[in-house]
Amino acid sequence: MTHGLIHHIELYVSDLSKSTAFWGWFLRELGYTSFQKWEGGQSWKLEDTYLVFVQAEERFLDIPYHRCRTGLNHLAFHASSREFVDEMTKKLQQRGVTILYSDRHPFAGGENHYAVYFEDPDRVKVELVAP
Structure with a gap:
């Protein structure tokens, strides 16, 4: 049963090539497979759940991520x-x-x-x- 399980998580990243190299390796080690790929993003899937990484727009890159702020x-x-x-x-x-x-x-x-x-x-x- 998939009711209530996470369908997907989408993360905007500052450098798509660095993030896909990092996450692609890690997720493959966990059993994920490449799911979707397009010019501005890529996703990996394991069973019914997938993770999406999208290149953030240039205009938002001056606001760095910090895990102690509101959000993830x-x-x-x-x-x-x-x-x-x-x-x-x-x-x-x-x-x-x-x-x-x-x-x-x-x-x-x-x-x-x-x-x-x-x-x-x-x-x-x-x-x-x-x-």
Whole structure:
């Protein structure tokens, strides 16, 4: 049953090529596949849910995103296991992605919350959570 599940999330980004390189790799690792692609955007889909990334218009690029303002704080994804979180953490580090809260990793969310936190190219926080 899909009633109530997220259909899609659309994010406007400052540099579509950087964002699609970052998100494309990460989402493929989670099992998403490329769904739609057009001049100003791209999406990836997993089952009935998809994520869309759209190039923000030039006139809005002087207002930088910050997750502590009104709006989106972060996106959190399920991981299949703690081992997968560990594998992804290594891959993120190899790609030069900063791990947030590294002094408390992988328990930055609390002693019973095993996850890795990091940022996309626009500094949107992303969380990958083990069961």
